[in-house]
Amino acid sequence: MLVKNIMLPKEKLITVSPKSTIGHALEVMNENKFLSIPVAEGEKFYGTISKDRIYEFYYEKCEDKQCFLSDFNVEVVMREDIPTILPMEQMEKAVHFLEIMNISFVAVIDNKGAFEGILTHHAVFEQFTSLFGLNKGQRLAVMAYDIPGQISKLSKILSENNADIISFVVVDPKSVIDVMEIVVRMRTDNFELIEEKVKEAGFKIV
Structure with missing residues (x-):
């Protein structure tokens, strides 16, 4: 099955930009009950920001919670090693990334480098449920x-x-x-x- 058939298009995603504050990113995740969200701006995909990464960074680097939330941007904490895949590639390649890299999603990028959406564990499980x-x-x-x-x-x-x-x-x-x-x-x-x-x-x- 092709990635494009089961991915979540970027129009349906909630994202934050690299310049968003940590406080804003946490607020967005809490409002939507997400553990992580993509970091993107326009057609550019940058990575992902997650609650556990924020908490880990805070306990290692900061003493003032309010300063951390307002003065640090997402780009300081975000994870950038998220693998990318083309819309016309097979789902199996994305499943391999999800399995070995401990990530919430694989980013879908077209052949010109434009951000198209993401493929999540949930989407894959839905397809296997349907398949069986x-x-x-x-x-x-x-x-x-x-x-x-x-x-x-x-x-x-x-x-x-x-x-x-x-x-x-x-x-x-x-x-x-x-x-x-x-x-x-x-x-x-x-x-x-x-x-x-x-x-x-x-x-x-x-």
Whole structure:
């Protein structure tokens, strides 16, 4: 799935500029119940400011709270190493960044360097929920040997027994043997019959 299809466009974001005061940034985060927000101005993306980074900086550098809130700007505290991704790139690249870098979002920048929006953990989780078809239809999970033809074989059983497939996901269980888990969500009035046919075909239902 392309990043542009699930990102939050900048028009829907609440941001602060690098020259905003720390006090203003905290006020914005508190009003909107955010833990962090993008730092951007116009088409330029600078980084992110977060509550934990503000608190850490305050306890390390300052004694006067009011002075800190009013005299220090966001650019002094913001995190700048936020990875960027193009709108037409695949979501998987952004997921990799989210996983390894302990960040709230990945910034989406077009090929001219203009800020387009962000891709968040929440957006990714929503897509995985949709992909697995959670809370829709009936769930069938089987273990199969990781050999050619298994997916086609299972799909044929489902179609021959009038199953309306909602989602079809193959998962690597990281087993010591070459097996895969196939999770299917379907609408059917023949679920028990399908289970029997699947077992007869050599699949193990889990």
